[in-house]
Amino acid sequence: MSIAFKPDESFRDAFTYRNSDEAILRFPFPFPEDKYMYSVNIEPHVPGAPGTVLHAAFDVDEHYIAECRDRALTLERDPLRCQVLDHMEAAQWDTLELIMESLAHDYPEQFQLERDGERWTWTNRPLGLEQQFVFGDAATLPCPPFEYITRQAQGDFCLLDHREDNLFMDGGTVTTQADWSLDFDLGMSFMEWHGPVPLAHQAGIFERALKFLLRLQLGAPVRRLNWTMTVNPRLDTSPEQYPEWGPDRASITPENVGGKLHLRVELQTLFRLPRSNAILFCVRCYLIGLGELARVPKWGKRLHRVLGTLPPELAEYKGLVRYRETATQWLSQFDDGTPASAGTQPDVDRLIPQQIQAQPGQTQARPSFASI
Secondary structure (H helix, E strand, O other): OOOOOOOOOOOOOOOOOOOOHHHHHOOOOOOOOOOOOOOOOOEEOOOOOOOOOOOOOOOOOOOHHHHHHHHHHHHHHOHHHEEEOHHHHHHHHHHHHHHHHHHHHHOOOOEEEEEEOOEEEEEEOOOOEEEEEEOOOHHHOOOOHHHHHHOOOOOEEEEEEEEOOEEEEEEEEOOOOEOOOHHHHOOOEHHHHOOOOOOOOOOOHHHHHHHHHHOOOOOOOEEEEEEEEEEOOOOOEOHHHHHHHHHHHHOOOOOOHHHHEEEEEEEEEEEEOOOOOOEEEEEEEEEEEHHHHOOOHHHHHHHHHHHHHOOHHHHHHOOOHHHHHHHHHHHHHHOOOOOOOOOOOOOOOOOOOOOOOOOOOOOOOOOOOOOO
16 A cells, blocks of 8 residues: 655644644544534444545554654654653563554555564665664664664553452553653552543542453453644644643634644553463554634534533543633634534545634754664
8 A cells, every 4th residue: 555655844943733624534533413422332343444644444544754863853852752661672572562463464555574483674665774683682673672672663552460350551652642751650550540531530430440450351452532732733742742732722712723622532451461461452543633623614514513412520620621611712713503424434525624724833944864
């Protein structure tokens, strides 16, 4: 499958990130109804229709090169954004094998894996990498195996150790998260790291989710969608960098909301790993500006209704309070009051013309590459 990569995009500074028409139409819109309440909404992670974000085990899209570069910049500034506890070594190799095998199978034009016993050769054509190594021998890689492969994949990755009838976050590479910290959560149990989520605990959602995940079987991964909103197309909205992105939330106005405010959707997938019996928890972040999203009439209409009816506790938890009213008012121009079809599909194969242009100061830039 051919992919038109956009390597010169930036998720910081000049914010040159944009979605092509094809990327907009394949965006994982998360609202099947006109209202939203937090739920488990887990389903089997089986291959979806060709061209969708669900077609492959690990989606690779036009933003791949730029996202890998952004991760390298974040890790260079803060190496603690990748940490794995010592007892998770087998899970590191499990993760490397799973991602390499999946990418080579789903994207043979871009990735290749050759194996001669324990001697493996990995080729990553988009990033221009070729690495010969011995599987199980970390000294034959330029960095630990978990870090090595997660630098070459989009989204965040957490290693959940299964012990004491519980799951513990005992490792991760986390550089695109929505305001949570791996360094803070490292070693926490399932209930501890989900502690801040409102309403869901009272409804028993996390108790049911934990019981389900403890029974997760090898070869039967699952997935769900989660969402929030972000000002500017910034991947790194971590607590560690709050001084950089926090003030952005006060910058939304009726004039710039369509270009600056982005729906941030997480495709969360979970895989049981074979040797370690750990679970790999993957959180792939997709960003779409409101002006891009509103080019799909159904989506602009539905997001207006979702934001207008969102429970106050969830709006507070997701950090939407400052700009929720502004966004809802702006989206109202796309809502004619007629019913929207059930489901998340766009219901169109062509977009309406672009209405929102780049904001002042969002010029095209060609940032230099950091080492991958």
